[in-house]
Amino acid sequence: MTTKRIVVGAHYGLKDWLAQRITAVVLAAYTVVLGLAILAGPPLAQASWKALFASPFIRVLTVLAFVALAWHAWIGVRDIYMDYIKPTAVRLTLQVATIVLLFAYVIWAANILWSI
Amino acid sequence: MSEAARGSGAAGARPRYRNIDVGQILQYRLPPAGIVSILHRASGAVLFLFGLPFLLYCLQLSLGPDAAFAKFKAMAANPLAKLVFLGLIWAYLHHFCAGIRYLLLDLHIGTEKDQARTSSFAVLAVSLALTLVFALKLFGAF
Numbered sequence: 159m160t161t162k163r164i165v166v167g168a169h170y171g172l173k174d175w176l177a178q179r180i181t182a183v184v185l186a187a188y189t190v191v192l193g194l195a196i197l198a199g200p201p202l203a204q205a206s207w208k209a210l211f212a213s214p215f216i217r218v219l220t221v222l223a224f225v226a227l228a229w230h231a232w233i234g235v236r237d238i239y240m241d242y243i244k245p246t247a248v249r250l251t252l253q254v255a256t257i258v259l260l261f262a263y264v265i266w267a268a269n270i271l272w273s274i
Numbered sequence: 275m276s277e278a279a280r281g282s283g284a285a286g287a288r289p290r291y292r293n294i295d296v297g298q299i300l301q302y303r304l305p306p307a308g309i310v311s312i313l314h315r316a317s318g319a320v321l322f323l324f325g326l327p328f329l330l331y332c333l334q335l336s337l338g339p340d341a342a343f344a345k346f347k348a349m350a351a352n353p354l355a356k357l358v359f360l361g362l363i364w365a366y367l368h369h370f371c372a373g374i375r376y377l378l379l380d381l382h383i384g385t386e387k388d389q390a391r392t393s394s395f396a397v398l399a400v401s402l403a404l405t406l407v408f409a410l411k412l413f414g415a416f
Contacts, residue, residue, distance in 0.1 A: 182377065
């Protein structure tokens, strides 16, 4: 008995497509909140800047934003590789390097926030 | 099919691109939606390559001990650094505004040709205007 399986098709990218849009909304919300906080406030001083990021709420929010950013960037950069980089070995190497880099960035962000 | 793809007898010497080639990039005459689109991709790439590590570096300095903060302050006071900041801010704001346009298009809002054209101009204008606001903040106007 054979099972007919469709191994190609646009719907294979649906999860990524959706994830890119959900992370975009998260990042947009974070941008507006932080952008307004910076623009509306007085010129930033060291103490108030540190106090802002020392708040547990902002810390968690910021790390979540960085996770969303890494996820969002992964899908976008992967799309660019798929469009312009044809040799499989080169594309795979770049993809792995990108994932490692993005993981490192998220860890770096968390490290910065919890060393205040 | 678009006019450009068919070519046109009346326009005569209108260029026709059958197989696109990197060398022809500067000859393309993109519609506003095309300009917004390629800038969305280019700004995304720039933000990934330079913006993200630069942002983290600045965050580390600015939230670090006093010496690190002083280093950040000195760096941020440099007019050349301000221009780099501003370039990245523009890349971010363009990506942001174009992204909102795409989210709306995904929801089938503004998909008519003239609406899409208007929203393309809006993306370019709003992102530049917001960049100007940040430029004024950056150079200490308010």
